[in-house]
Amino acid sequence: MATQPIDEAKVEEFMGKFVADMGAIASAPLVRIGDRLGLYRALADGGPATPAELAQRTGCNERYLREWLLNQGASGYASYDPATGRYFLTPEQEFVLTQPESPAHILGAFQIAGSIYADEAKIEQRFRSGDGMDWGDHQHELFEGTDRFFAPGYRAHLVAEWLPALEGVVEKLEAGTRVADVGCGYGTSTILMAEAFPNSEFVGFDNHVPSIEAAQRRAAALPNVSFQTADAEGLPGRYGFAACFDCLHDMGDPVGAARAIRHALEDDGTWMIVEPYAHDRPEENMNPVGRIFSAASTAVCVPHSLAHEGAALGAQAGEERLAEVARQGGFTRVRRATETPFNLVLEATP
Ligand SMILES: C[S@@+](CC[C@H](N)C(=O)[O-])C[C@H]1O[C@@H](n2cnc3c(N)ncnc32)[C@H](O)[C@@H]1O
Structure with missing residues (x-):
């Protein structure tokens, strides 16, 4: 086979991309450390700090903090004032890194990445065997990180945009109906809807017991929410509205889940399917969001x-494939109600 000539400019371009990627990969554990030790929080609360001042504020070792701060400055996750030798967070860095309620909070993503690294050997083994790995067999970081990663998007869009994009659903929720949030994880989506629609009753279902227990602890004070352990494929009860957030594609039997949801829905009910944003063809998903x-x-x-x-x-x-799952489950009408850069929001009706 003839050797293909190397285009030096393309190699250089690739190396530029690699340098950015390598910086992110190597710095990711440091972001997690900053998160766990409250270093971003301490910078935000106490204002600009030298490494020694941050050490005093946090009880951490000054030498480690000096290096960590240098890395955070180089990463764009903190800012540096050469005149004073102090590091600080801009309002934007503070918004993204220290405010869990912000619609742009990103630290959950680093927990997910950490759990993927921790399970690398197990996943590699499964490339050969073809065996699966249950959600519950991952690190605890995955469950908490997933909730932290998705929650900002739900806070920003669910009540304000996604529900109003569905036909007649807001009116129904305002009047009062029963709602199933299937595959609810830690229940952030269930709780957000329950808080917005006090006349409706919300039940979150998931087959991962620790997630349901976490959701129950969080919603203990809310009168119109409960959580139950159940497989989507065996969904109990009767509902006017059902929703699946970022979980239909995870299920072993998504058509079985669609069928169970159809069975549990009233004939004029609606099923909202929120899924990671994706186009139908592989080549269309080869972009930064598709990469994540x-x-x-x-x-x-x-x-x-x-x-x-x-x-x-x-x-x-x-x-296309998601709509086909809904149709096979007995829904006759499926349409894209709305979208964000991270999510597709489909509406399925019987
Ligand atoms: C990526 S997480 C999303 C959790 C939550 N909906 C959210 O958006 O944060 C997927 C969830 O689906 C749940 N799940 C997967 N298969 C399921 C099934 N067959 N029945 C019920 N829950 C399921 C998992 O336990 C997990 O909590």
């Missing part, structure tokens, strides 16, 4: 589905 979701999909979503009955839609299933 396909990584999580390889290490978490596909293994979970394979651990059950194994449809393994993957986190980049795309609208």
Whole structure:
């Protein structure tokens, strides 16, 4: 085979990309350390600090903090004032790194990445065996990180944009109906809807017991929310509205889940399917958002589905395949109600 000539400019371009990637990969554990030790919080609360001042504020070792701060400055996760030798967070860095309620909070993503690294050997083994790996067999960081990663988007869009994009659903929720949030994880989506619509009754279901327990602890004071352990495929009860947030593609039997949801829905009910943003063809998903979701999909979503009955839609299933799942489950009308850069929001009706 003739050797292909190397285009030096393209190699250089690749190396530029690699330098940015390598910086992110190597710095990710340092972001997690800053998160756990409250270093971002301490910078935000106490204002600009030299490494020695931050050490005093946090009780951490000054030498480590000097190096950590240098890395954070180089990463763009903190700012530096050469005139005073102090590091600080801009209002934007503070918004993204220290405010869990902000719609742009990003630290959950680093917990997800950490859990993927921790499970690397287990996933590698499954590349050979084809075995699955249940959601519950991952690190605890995955469950908490997933909730932290998705919650900002739900806070920003769910009540203000996604529900109003569905036909007649807001009116129904205001009047009072029963709602199933299927595959609810830690229940942030369930709680946000319950707070916005006090006349309706919300039940969150998930088959991962520790997630349901976490959701129950968080919603203990809310009168119109409860959480139950259940498989989507065996969804109990009767509802006017059902929703699945970032979980249909994870399920072993998504068509079985769609069928169970259809069975549990009233005839004029609506099913909202929120899924990671994806186009239908692989070449359309080869972009930064597709890169994030396909990584999580390889290490978490596909293994979970394979651990059950194994449809393994993957986190980049795309609208066509998702709509087909809903149709096979007995829904006759499926449309894209709205979208964000991270999510597709589909509306399925009987
Ligand atoms: C990526 S997490 C999303 C959790 C939550 N909806 C959110 O948006 O934060 C996927 C969730 O689906 C749940 N799940 C997967 N398969 C399920 C099934 N067959 N029945 C019920 N829950 C399931 C998992 O336990 C996990 O909590």
